[in-house]
Amino acid sequence: MRLQGKTILITAAGQGIGRASALACAREGAQVIATDLNPALLARLAQDGAGLTTHVLDVRDSAAVVALAAQLPALDGLFNCAGYVHNGSVLECDEAAWDFSMDLNVKGAYRVARAFLPGMLARMERAGTSGSIVNMASMASSIKGFPNRFVYGASKAAVIGMSKAIAADFARVGLRCNALCPGTVDTPSLRERIAGAADPVQAEKDFIARQPLGRLATVDDIAPQVVYLLSDESCFVTGQAVLVDGGVTI
Numbered sequence: 001m002r003l004q005g006k007t008i009l010i011t012a013a014g015q016g017i018g019r020a021s022a023l024a025c026a027r028e029g030a031q032v033i034a035t036d037l038n039p040a041l042l043a044r045l046a047q048d049g050a051g052l053t054t055h056v057l058d059v060r061d062s063a064a065v066v067a068l069a070a071q072l073p074a075l076d077g078l079f080n081c082a083g084y085v086h087n088g089s090v091l092e093c094d095e096a097a098w099d100f101s102m103d104l105n106v107k108g109a110y111r112v113a114r115a116f117l118p119g120m121l122a123r124m125e126r127a128g129t130s131g132s133i134v135n136m137a138s139m140a141s142s143i144k145g146f147p148n149r150f151v152y153g154a155s156k157a158a159v160i161g162m163s164k165a166i167a168a169d170f171a172r173v174g175l176r177c178n179a180l181c182p183g184t185v186d187t188p189s190l191r192e193r194i195a196g197a198a199d200p201v202q203a204e205k206d207f208i209a210r211q212p213l214g215r216l217a218t219v220d221d222i223a224p225q226v227v228y229l230l231s232d233e234s235c236f237v238t239g240q241a242v243l244v245d246g247g248v249t250i
């Protein structure tokens with residue numbers, strides 16, 4: 001099993017890509033600590049996967065993040081998946097919307113990395129192992145601009161920059177950090193965005209049309225990349241913005 005012996009924490013594991021990644025990591029032998037804001041989603045996840053423990057965690061709550069890091073065993077891997085898609089251009093993004101997206105998408109990943117990294121580094125030194133952080137970015141970022149993804153793109157570009165900086169600072173001690181950049185993935189929040197469009201049928205067609213492979217990604221198209229980046233198979237991959245985008249950026 002590709003993650004045997006590894007302890008991995010995942011944020012926003014209640015649904016979508018985080019949930020599929022938690023289940024995939026558990027199937028590969030990891031001790032998965034699945035966290036989310038929503039306890040009901042975590043309860044469902046705990047029923048569906050063996051090898052999982054769950055903790056409610058709001059990545060916007062600094063005190064809760066620090067308290068959880070003090071309570072849990074040291075990690076080998078961390079997948080910062082939590083994020084929110086704000087819909088709109090700069091003109092629809094007031095300061096509250098800007099602050100919310102930056103706080104959740106960027107500062108959330110910073111908070112969790114900063115709280116758990118000392119334990120990860122100590123464990124790596126003690127056990128002679130390596131560590132891996134995967135931060136959820138998007139192809140809508142510094143990779144490519146999309147309409148109505150103003151603060152989303154800005155926040156995910158920051159995630160890529162942050163991931164490269166962590167990679168540069170800790171490469172010498174064997175800690176890797178990469179940013180994952182999916183295309184459009186069929187998840188509960190995407191379904192909400194489609195349902196909220198003026199013409200939902202056309203909105204779904206438009207999402208599909210921009211992906212040359214001709215369909216939305218499923219969460220199971222993305223989870224294997226998370227497993228790979230958290231496993232030792234990717235031991236020479238660090239500081240990368242890893243695209244799984246159905247060919248959008250060909």
Ligand code: NAD
Pocket residue numbers: 011012013014015016017018035036037038041057058059060081082083084085104136137138139181182183184185186187188189190
């Ligand atoms: P989703 O949006 O359907 O679910 C998000 C999950 O995050 C929920 O379980 C929710 O309870 C949890 N959450 C919300 N706020 C939280 C907080 N403050 N702390 C902890 N958990 C919180 O899931 P998704 O669409 O798979 O998106 C997951 C990540 O993938 C996000 O960062 C998103 O930006 C990114 N992403 C998604 C797509 C896509 O098309 N779906 C594409 C590229 C990147």
